[in-house]
Amino acid sequence: MIAIFSVVLPVAVIVAIGFLVGKTLSLDLPTLSRLSIYVLFPALIAYKMYRNTLTLDDCLGLIVGCVLTYGLMFLTAMVLGRGLGKTVQKAWCSLV
Numbered sequence: 001m002i003a004i005f006s007v008v009l010p011v012a013v014i015v016a017i018g019f020l021v022g023k024t025l026s027l028d029l030p031t032l033s034r035l036s037i038y039v040l041f042p043a044l045i046a047y048k049m050y051r052n053t054l055t056l057d058d059c060l061g062l063i064v065g066c067v068l069t070y071g072l073m074f075l076t077a078m079v080l081g082r083g084l085g086k087t088v089q090k091a092w093c094s095l096v
Contacts, residue, residue, distance in 0.1 A: 021027070054062075
């Protein structure tokens with residue numbers, strides 16, 4: 001139960017602060033959105049990656065997941081491409 005509060009409470013406080021600031025101050029939303037996307041979110045990801053410890057099993061799971069995802073995307077693209085009459089050579093030539 002404490003673990004739930006340690007996750008939910010900070011998020012709820014941030015949402016409440018954002019709601020109150022949004023109601024009381026007039027903010028430039030496009031600038032705030034760009035700041036969130038290009039600065040704050042990458043900083044959060046970097047911080048969490050720095051603080052997290054990965055075991056060998058975690059790393060292998062990530063690698064297998066990436067390989068399966070890209071393999072399924074490749075197969076899907078191949079099937080859809082052949083259905084549209086495209087070949088791999090035509091696809092590469094159109095990229096270059």
